[in-house]
Each structure stands twice: as structure tokens, then as C-alpha cells.
Amino acid sequence: MASITTDTRAETVAALEAIDARLRWLSSWTVHNANHIRDKRDGLKVGGHQASCASMTAIMAALYFHALGPNDKVAVKPHAGPVLQAIHYLLGSQSLDQLQRFRALGGAQSYPSRTKDHIPVDFSTGSVGLGVAITAFSSLVQDFLIARGQLAQADAGRMIALMGDAELDEGNIYECLIEGYKHDIRNCWWVVDYNRQSLDSTTADRMFRRFDDIFETCGWRVITLKHGKLQRAAFARPGGKSIEQWIDNCPNAEFAVLTYQGGAAWRTRLLADIGDKPHVKKLLDSFDDDALAALMTNLGGHCVETLIDAFDSAQDERPTLFIAYTVKGYGLPLAGHKDNHSGMMNAGQIAQLRTSMGIAEGAEWEPYGGLGDNQAARLKAFVDSSVLATKAAEPVAPAVAVPARLPVPRGESQSTQAAFGNVLLDLAKSNEPLADRIVTTAPDVTQTTNLGAFVNQRGLFRRSAMADVFRAAQIPSAQKWAGHAAGQHIELGIAENNFFLALTSLGLSAPHFGTRLIPVGTVYDPFISRGLDALNYGCYSDARFLLVGTPAGLTLGPEGGAHQSINTPLIGMGQPNLTYFEPAWADEVALTMRWAFDHMQKPEGSSVYLRLSTRVIPQIERTSDAWEADALKGGYWIHRPSGPAEAAIAFCGAIAPEVLDAYAQLAEDIPGLGLLNVTSPDLLHRDWSARRAARWTSSKAAPSHVEDLLSALAPGAGLITVIDGSPGALSWLGGVKGMRVSPLGIDRFGQTGDLPDLYRTYRLDADAIIDAAAELFLGD
Ligand SMILES: Cc1ncc(C[n+]2csc(CCOP(=O)(O)OP(=O)(O)O)c2C)c(N)n1
Ligand SMILES: [Mg+2]
Secondary structure, eight states, X not given: OTTOOHHHHHHHHHHHHHHHHHHHHHHXXXXXXXXXXXXXXXXXXXXXXXXXXXXXXXXXXXXXXXXXXXXOEEEEOGGGHHHHHHHHHHHTOSOHHHHXXXXXXXXXXXXXXXXXXXXXXXXXXXXXXXXXHHHHXXXXXXXXXXXXXXXXXXXXXXXXXXXXXXXXXXXXXXXXXXHHHHTTOOSEEEEEXXXXXXXXXXXXXXXXXXXXXXXXXXXXXXXXXXXXXHHHHHHTSTTHHHHHHHHHHSOHHHHHHXXXXXXXXXXXXXXXXXXXXXXXXXXXXXXXXXXXXXXXXXXXXXXXXXXXXXXXXXXXXXXXXXXXXXXXXTTSTTTTOTTOSSOOOOHHHHHHHHHHTTOOTTOTTOTTTTSOHHHHHHHHHHHHTSGGGGOOOOOOOOOOOOOSOOOOOXXXXXXXXXXXXXXXXXXXXXXXXXXXXXXXXXXXXTTTTTOHHHXXXXXXXXXXXXXXXXXXXXXXXXXXXXXXXXXXXXXXXXXXXXXXXXXHHXXXXXXXXXXXXXXXXXXXXXXXXXXXXXXXXXHHTTOOOEEEEOSOGGGGGGGOGGGSOOSHHHHXXXXXXXXXXXXXXXXXXXXXHHHHHHXXXXXXXXXXXXXXXXXXXXXXXXXXXXXXXXXXXXXXXXEOOOTTOOEEEEEEGXXXXXXXXXXXXXXXTXXXXXXXXXXXXXXXXXXXXXXXXXXXXXXXXXXXXXHHHHTTSOTTOEEEEEESSOXXXXXXXXXXXXXXXXXXXXXXXXXXXXXXXXXXXXXXXXXXXXXXXXXXXXXO
């Protein structure tokens, strides 16, 4: 790109300007069609953001058709989704039908979606801030793969975020900057559409110069594109300096008002403020009103030449923030109006825009409409010869073999958390190909979640080697913390949001980079909530990872209420693309981990969440493997109901000893009492709902697993459900066959205490279970 000739440059600029205009038109028309032309059946607003799109069309034209390399990946500002759709429409990789169904079922999505859109989308966006930060973590994942020889340095690309300026208000941006600095990330660009407007209003002037400091402190280069070429030329003329200073000092809101009002208003205001300065009046007189409006809004982010120069100047690896000044709604009658975020052009305004582009009525969807034949052919050739047009589709990475069984950690008494650590340790010591692909990560809880042994075996990942200073000084420690390029643990600071974004990036390594990684992340179960939106984002992106929430529930007794997770079972059940298991014993841990490693790799699979505990409990004796198949479907009978089969206890996880104790006491009085171990409330419920839905959607009538299980009980039997968490995770079992339920669980904040005290206080001990059974049979 450096050795571009003057002629080629002029042609490139002309082509990019023409694309900019086309993108502005097509994105506006796509939104207009969905809101004003397509049939509306429900009276609801369809929505879309013409002003947010127009703010970015020049940036996207310059990026996609000039700067983009073959391996670059881009996260597009959610509200500029229609511009991305329009780009692919010009390329011929998006259909008219999809555009016409923008925001309709099965059509182009409101915000770019990896899983739902029909065009290539590198990163989903929507929840502002997350789509930006994910690019930093994907740069890290790219470096991880390069360091391990799984990606050639020459195949590295840039991870690019096109962001709205309001995204700079999201705290996750700064958390990610700090983490990125620690890991020395590279090949990352963030381009801010700096229109100084958010949804509600114009943004604070006070932040004008602060972003530079913040990013530079974190090792980023900051390139500000404030003025376009027209403005720079005017500033160089007599009187121009005064105009430049006036623009630099103009408050955001006032700039926006004048932009909306147009040329005459600009002139009146400039003359009033600086008309008495030398040469200013003469300079202003040399522009008519339209030209003056064009000059005053010729900011860097709308000037193709300024944009390509900026992109061309940042060709090294250093992470770079481009602050591109823009006008929200640029080129549209909505420009600058503070209410323009959801504002839309009316029929007259869009017709005027169409006419101004020379597009005939009825030819609105013509990709190159309004251009002469030659010009259209030249522009199409330019688009077709872009790097983007030849970009390869995402690779399909081969699966990593998963051993038929993972050995069960030994020990008569164990916790599920320790068993998890030991399964990983066994793998780390093995020669299994799976072990080489596992990448562990944790938000500063590596040791306390039992990842330490794996890390000791496989090392910390660092692009440049990092000595274990304590070890070198011969100070005894169980942790060997040397970092090197072959390390398999990515150590993160405490910010849980970063943790989930890192898992997302790692979990997209197969489609992004062609190498499947098996990410395993541990977090204190209650702090899942801290990163919940990022977890949802990862699942929506269909990233694949194993999430381990541990310790969980009241078993964190002495830590107190803020550390005891209560509603995570409901998160596990409610989160799409995440399958939740809560094993009770070590053999269930090994079984579900093996299942997870397999399931995470299946096209129709998902991420998996294990909710574990540090509570050491006696292990169950098995006489065969017969329980395993049912356990992987969500539950199995430890004691199958027999005889009259009038009651059963259904439980989940580390509360098993209290349940077994109560069972032993109750079995004498309730003949045939069943004992159901629910390994996954989530799978049981999903399967049951799917079967109910199937009554209307298909002929599949096979009973769900939970129906099969509960059919072992007599009609009208009673169920006692027990979980160290929200009782709602199991109480629904009563609805499956219309049984009475006594649900036990936690629905109040926890408090400090030892387990006997807490189980008694929260009614989870054997006595409570026996009382619950009595209540079922004796009534109130
Ligand atoms: C986490 C989150 N909160 C709120 C919203 C709703 N929302 C959508 S866009 C927006 C403001 C966008 O402003 P900016 O990023 O500056 O984009 P612009 O449209 O100005 O280009 C808000 C608050 C959202 N999408 N995500
Ligand atoms: Mg904005």
C-alpha cells in the first residue's frame, strides 16, 4: 500500500468515495424499506439506525476496500450492521431477499451475528463494549497459536473493532486495556466513530483529550483524524487558522446544532464569533451555504483520503486507536440532531436523497444504481478486485480426539473440585492429543479452583519467557509459575468480564484460526454473575468452552453470603448454548468432563458449565457402569422406586451425604422410596420442553428422559427435591407428571457458618428432608 502512484491513489480515492455514498444509500434504504415499505402486521416499530450507519460509511469503505488484509477480522459497531450488509451486497455475497427482510424472521440481523447472518461475520456485536474488547482477546489467542506453531506468523491478521464513541463509556473497555497491556497484545486496531453522540444526547466535552492519555498509558498508539482534507486546505488559507481554532473550541452540542441547521446558520454563527478576525469574512464568502456546510462537517472520519493515510501509516504491530471525528447522520437530513439515534428519514427525505444520487424510482436496490454504465462497471471491478472479495471462508478445524474414558481420580472421600483438578492433572501428564489442546484460564483464582496442578505441568503462556523468581530463589512453593511460549495457562487478572471474553476468543479459535482449542476456565461460582453479559455474548457467538464454577453454594460457608452462589443453577438452565451439569461424585466429574470435551466440538454441541464444590464427601460405591448413560442425559436412579413407589427424593450435587442419610431413615417408613440423582437439571428440562414442543412441530413422540425416569413412580406420588441453590432448579420436576413437590433449596442470602449450622438454618439437612417427606404425606 505504501507505493501507491498518484494516479492509482486518485482512482482509489474516487472509488472509495463512490462506495461511501453507495453504503450510505443502501443502509438507509434497507432501514427505510423495513420500516416504511414492508408490510407491518403487528404495529410495532421495526427500527434501525440510519444516522449511526451514515456516521461510519466512509470509515467502512476505507477499511474494507483499502486497508483490510486477507487475515484481518472485524467487529462492526452494532448499529452499523446494515452497512456491513450493504458491503456484502456490493460484493454479491448478500442477497436482495436478505436485505429486504432486514430485522424480519430469517433475514439480515439488526446487529451483526456470527450465527444468524448469512454473510461472513467475524465477531458478533450488540451489547456495546463487548464486541470491541473481544478483538483484544482474539489478538492474544492468535499469538498463543503462533507461539505454539499452530499458526504461521505470515498468516497473522489484525483484529479490528469499529466502535461507537459511547462504547468508550463501558468499563469493560478499560478492564480489557489493562489485561491487554499485561499480555503485550499486538495487531489490534480500534477505530472510534467519534460523532460525540450516544443514544440520548451529545457526549461530554470534558472527555475530549482524555482518551489519548488513557490509551497511550496502556501502550497504544493514538491517531486522531480530526479534520478532513477540505478543512485542512481551508485552514491553510488566510483566516483559516481562526476557523480551525473556533472548531477546536466548539462544544459538542453546539457543533451538532449547527450541523443540523446547515450552511446559513454556520455562516451567521462564525461571523458573530470570529467575523472580526483578519480574513475570516473573506474566507467564508468564498463558500456558498452548501459548500460552507460541507466544509464545516468535513471531519477526518468522512474524508477517505485522511482515512487511508491514517490506516497506511499504522502498518506495524502496535495496537492502535484511531479517533475518527464524524457527524452522526452525515449526508442525511438527520445529521447532528440530538434525537437522531433512532430517527428515520420520512418518505420525502429519502426520495430527496435518492434523487440526489441520481437513482431512479424503482431502482433503489440496484447495487450500482445512479451511476453511468462505465462508472458502474469500473466501481464493480474495483469492488470485485478487493482483498475482501477473495477472502477465504472460515476454516473447518478437525476435531481433537477425546479418550473413550477419563480415569476417575482415586480417594474414598473427595470433592468435585479436587476431582476436576485431578482429571486435568492426569490429562496434563498424558500424551493425549486432547491434553495439548487444552488451554486453561482463570480470573486470579487458578490455585483456589484447583487448576494449579495442570499449570505446574503445562506452564503459563507468555510470549516472552518469564522466570519463576521464587523458584530461582529456592523458596518452596507448590506453584511453579514460569511462563513461556509453550505454556497452556493464560493467567488473567481478577476482572471476570475479561475472563469470559478470553474464553469466547479461545472458544472461537477453530472457526477463526483453523485450530481447535479446548478452553477450560474456572471462576468462583458466585462471580459468574459479574461477567454474565460476556458469558451470554460468548454463548451467542457459539464459542465453545468448558466453564467451571467452583466453589458453589453454601459449601463456601465460612466465606459468607456474598460468596455463596444461589441462582447459578438457574443461569445454567436458562442460558442458551450452555449445558449445565452439577455432579455429586468424582466419577460423575470424570464422566461429564469427557462428555464436555466431546460435546464442545460437535457442530450441534455447546459450551458446558460444571457447578462444583470444595466439600469433601464419601464416594459412592458402584456395582456397574449402568448409571452412566442416564447420568449423561441429566439424571439416574440411585434407588429405583419399587412396589407402591409413592415417593422419591431428587437431588443435585454436593448435598448428597444429607440426602443419603435422610434416605436411609425414610426408606424404612416409605417402602419403595426412590432416590434420583439429577446430574443436569438443565438437560432434563431442555429435553422435556423439547418433547412438549415437538407435539406441535414434529411427529417425534418419544418420551423425554425425565418422563421415563418419573414413570417409575406411581401416579400422584410425591417428590422431595433438594439442591444447594435456587429450589426452582428442581421443583419443576413435579409438573412433569403432576406430582406433589416439597422443594428444598436456598432462596435467601447466605451467611457465615459451618456446614451443619448452615444446612440446619437453610433447611437442607437430613431432618429437613425428612420433614419435607412427612409434609407430603401428612399435609399441613
Ligand atoms: C450494553 C448496552 N447497553 C445499551 C445499549 C443500547 N444502545 C444501543 S446504541 C447506544 C448508544 C450508541 O452510541 P455510540 O456507541 O456512540 O454509537 P453511534 O450510534 O453514536 O454511532 C445504546 C445506549 C446496548 N446496545 N448495549
Ligand atoms: Mg456516537
